[in-house]
Amino acid sequence: MDATDRIFLAMIDYFANDPKRIQHLTKVHAFARLIGREEQLDARTQFVLESAALVHDIGIRPAETKFGSCSGALQEQEGPAEARRLLENLDIDPDVVNRVCFLVGHHHTYTDIHDPDYQILVEADFLVNLYEDNESKHAASAALRRIFRTPSGSRICKTMFGLEEE
Template identity: 45%
Template structure:
């Protein structure tokens, strides 16, 4: 199922190579961190799907607001997730959790669950590279946000 959702999200991105590359990289990091942190199968599936669709609102936000600011994505994303995931064999609870994660993937407080934690870490790993984050920003995120042993090690291996 995850592979089918990946394929559909690539189609949904309508040729935007930057968006496609971004969610593929976030999914890859999220999958890796989740596996190495030994998530249970259900949480791993939710994490991976959330990583694929986390920026589903970017095209709409660019059109509606003129940019894809994270807070706009959090506002617009959940409704898009519900529509996008309807055709797949997911429970309402799974879709609700995925929509929640998409609606909070730029919120670094009140993190409730390893799926949420890992999604933040995976997205930051990719965003740091794409936005050429400075050492001060990376160090602050490491100290304030990163919690998983795997995420911390990846951050250190890549940026230190």
């Protein structure tokens, strides 16, 4: 079993009895994987991206326990330490762990995105959240203009939500 599968299974265990969160991370991972491949990321960046997609919401449980809220800011605050514990227990390379923890700690911050793994993670999470939150076509169009930068993510967003060419 490869490292990505080990992380995936660990996250299923982590969110045991919470199928909604397991479904969410599965969909974000699928979109991140696809967009990363379409954008031709190198193997290391692709692995970082997929790992981050799987663990991106790991801060929800500690945020809810400590604060009774799972706001994006609290997820970013609580997620990196939780992700670090999980990934280190799986013997993931320390450099990968550090980058994944950075991404987990910023996946609800939509400014100063300069790296493809960060951009793609945000786009994949948006694709899933727009659908899961039953957002309007107008909201999807606004997200397309404001958030999406990769050709692949933009194309998926347009196709998925039936948006006119922008």
